[in-house]
Amino acid sequence: MTSTEQRPVWAEHAAQALAEAGYRRGGARRAILELLDEQSCALSAVEIQEALSRRNRDVSRSSVYRVMEELEEIGLLQRVEIGQGMVRYEPVRSGPGHHHHLVCDRCGRLQPFTDDGLERAIRRLSDRVPLHVSEHEIVIHGACETCAAA
Amino acid sequence: MTSTEQRPVWAEHAAQALAEAGYRRGGARRAILELLDEQSCALSAVEIQEALSRRNRDVSRSSVYRVMEELEEIGLLQRVEIGQGMVRYEPVRSGPGHHHHLVCDRCGRLQPFTDDGLERAIRRLSDRVPLHVSEHEIVIHGACETCAAA
DNA sequence: CAAAAGACGAGACACGGTCTTATAAAGGAT
DNA sequence: ATCCTTTATAAGACCGTGTCTCGTCTTTTG
Incomplete structure (x- = not known):
């Protein structure tokens, strides 16, 4: 997307x-x-x-x-x-x-992604939680395909 | 929880x-x-x-x-x-x-939370995404109740 | 109790980021 | 076009957080 x-x-x-x-x-x-x-x-x-x-x-x-x-x-x-x-x-x-990021912890590469399920979960969460949510920026860490292969 | x-x-x-x-x-x-x-x-x-x-x-x-x-x-x-x-x-x-955190950007207060919907969304995401996910730690920013009131 | 291994403290160092200040450039007025 | 005021820029001092080194002190083990 x-x-x-x-x-x-x-x-x-x-x-x-x-x-x-x-x-x-x-x-x-x-x-x-x-x-x-x-x-x-x-x-x-x-x-x-x-x-x-x-x-x-x-x-x-x-x-x-x-x-x-x-x-x-x-x-x-x-x-x-x-x-x-x-x-x-x-x-x-x-x-x-609006989108979030995947970070490869080995090479530092950054890729954007969007996910409706995630957004929905966060929206629901925001209503329920004792915090007036201003923004969210989610960063998921791991190893990208290139690095994982090596 | x-x-x-x-x-x-x-x-x-x-x-x-x-x-x-x-x-x-x-x-x-x-x-x-x-x-x-x-x-x-x-x-x-x-x-x-x-x-x-x-x-x-x-x-x-x-x-x-x-x-x-x-x-x-x-x-x-x-x-x-x-x-x-x-x-x-x-x-x-x-x-x-396993839990994540809400950060109040004004007073710096930190509160833990867990959310199954969020975890599910991330699990689904992890399978679909071009990254070998190692961990995720989600931090949501906003204003806590005390600070929002003031 | 003595020797060896590990824990500790002090301070040098690295690095990302901020602040200060003098100089250069931009925009407006004439 | 040129002068004047204002803003943008460069250079480098400075700061905070975290790392590394190394000498000293403490714990453990024999």
Whole structure:
């Protein structure tokens, strides 16, 4: 149930949303936006910095974190906590696009998934539980096919 | 479905399990065991160190982490990642006692819960998904009753 | 009680992330 | 176009959590 692809549009869409939110344009942000748009898998702050550095478009650490914050604020980016204090970020491409993640504990690979049964279970749970549920982000750990084979 | 209470026994039980696993006795471990047994809510490494320090039973950072590792190894302790890179530890009191956690994002309070519907959904999911699932620990975020009221 | 093995503490180190500050660039007004 | 104000960026100091090392102290065992 992978959602509709509209890869090359996100960066533009994001830039526009940013502008509407009152942000000015800037090189670092632009570069980060483009990078995120290309990559389909979620990246960590460090990975983003390194990837850009490799294409001679160095960006400071502060910029990465600042831009991540801005993008998350406007809802263009989703933080995914993959455990051990590691955090990755991925573009939110189409509308809400609610989904969860599978993390391979060996290679660190991240794959999205959606599951109606799971959502239903959580919705039911939310009503019954002594907590005003704001959000849920489920991360399931294991070994991906490649790693499990090896 | 809160499991049977046997609070003051855990430390003893743990000490015995540790001994059977070939560990020697030592002051730091003893102190940590007792502290964990008293507290009902999960504690972070820092909180453990501070709590012990307050009762003039200083313990080194290394010891805290080492003991946590040992206890988790034997299955007497469960790591709970509550987000933002924060980790807390809680005693596993009775048998397997599989459960998940609700985290209040305002006060940090942690409450355990179990849900059969959720477990079923995850089991079904595990079969269908391209990942050899090793474990799952679900953390649901929100505001607890006290905080939501305020 | 002595030797060996393990537990402990102190502190150096690693790493992800935050904060500060000076500089550079963008947008608006003229 | 140019000046001026405001925001974005880079560099690097700083912080917190967790890891590693190593010397010392304690428990166990013979």
